[in-house]
Amino acid sequence: MQPQKIEEILELIWTLGEESINEKNQIIQQSAEKDVEKIFVAMKRQNLIVVDQEKIVLTTPGAKYAQLIVRRHRLAERLFKDVFKISERSIEKEACTWEHVLSEEVTDSVCSFLGHPKVCPHNKPIPPGQCCYKYKSEKTITPLVQPLLAAAIGSPLKIAYILPDLLRRLDRLTTMGICPGAIITINQKQPALVISCQETTIALDRSIGTEIFVISANHINST
Numbered sequence: 001m002q003p004q005k006i007e008e009i010l011e012l013i014w015t016l017g018e019e020s021i022n023e024k025n026q027i028i029q030q031s032a033e034k035d036v037e038k039i040f041v042a043m044k045r046q047n048l049i050v051v052d053q054e055k056i057v058l059t060t061p062g063a064k065y066a067q068l069i070v071r072r073h074r075l076a077e078r079l080f081k082d083v084f085k086i087s088e089r090s091i092e093k094e095a096c097t098w099e100h101v102l103s104e105e106v107t108d109s110v111c112s113f114l115g116h117p118k119v120c121p122h123n124k125p126i127p128p129g130q131c132c133y134k135y136k137s138e139k140t141i142t143p144l145v146q147p148l149l150a151a152a153i154g155s156p157l158k159i160a161y162i163l164p165d166l167l168r169r170l171d172r173l174t175t176m177g178i179c180p181g182a183i184i185t186i187n188q189k190q191p192a193l194v195i196s197c198q199e200t201t202i203a204l205d206r207s208i209g210t211e212i213f214v215i216s217a218n219h220i221n222s223t
Contacts, residue, residue: 004100008032009039010048010066011073011099013056018124022055068107071127073099074120075110081121082114082145082160082215091121104129115143115213123164144216149193149209153186157214166211176202178212 012031016022028036040056043049048062058066076098080086086094102110108131111117116132119125145160159182162173173179177198187194193204 005033005035005039006043006046006048007065007069007100009036009043010058010062011069013049013058014063014066014070015124017058022057024051024054024056027056067127068104069099071111071129072102072107074124074126075107075114075117076102077120077122078114078117078126078145079110113144115145115147117145117161117213118163119161121161145213146216147210148184148186148195148212148214149189149206151186151214151216153189155185155216157184157186157216158182159184160213160215162213163211166208170208176200178202184214 009027009031012027013022016027016030021027024040033039040049040051043062044051047059048065050057050059073095076095077091080091080094081088108129111126111129112131116128117126148157148159151157159178159180161180162178166173177200178184178195182197184195184197187196187201189206189209193206193209195202195204
């Protein structure tokens, strides 16, 4: 059985599991693979899944494997959207390729370069890697995308993405023009976070600055 087919099913099981869907028939219906039943047999043989009546459950090794695939896919989506500016139509196809070829070392390098993002462009969580737990003490790669609060004062910044929990709490952000793609500048960080957006000066709680992620000015100037 080709490893790529197994990885595709592992990713699907993980993704459906995020929506509390683990029925075998649902997985089969949503899979693009024609020989899903054969893949299930191979996965059971490799101790990646167990079949509990009509439900598919990931084993501990299976969950760890699936998490790596999902992590690679969603980091690739983030990279293609924020850095390469690839069209939405092409992002999914390219990410599906990258999820099968990235080594763990390269995956962590991409994650560090992007500032350890927590969500993909579709606001789905990106499983953290070891680099995410170490980055506060081991900053070996200068991140391209970083929290607003960590960015430099006075330089133009482009909002890459905003964590979904913040958007749900503060709908007024979009009414003030604070949304992905907007160009902003930090005026001050203490005692409050003050930014300029569309010729308007806005004061924000400092905690908000950790949930808005921006692209560095150097990248803006080079694109």
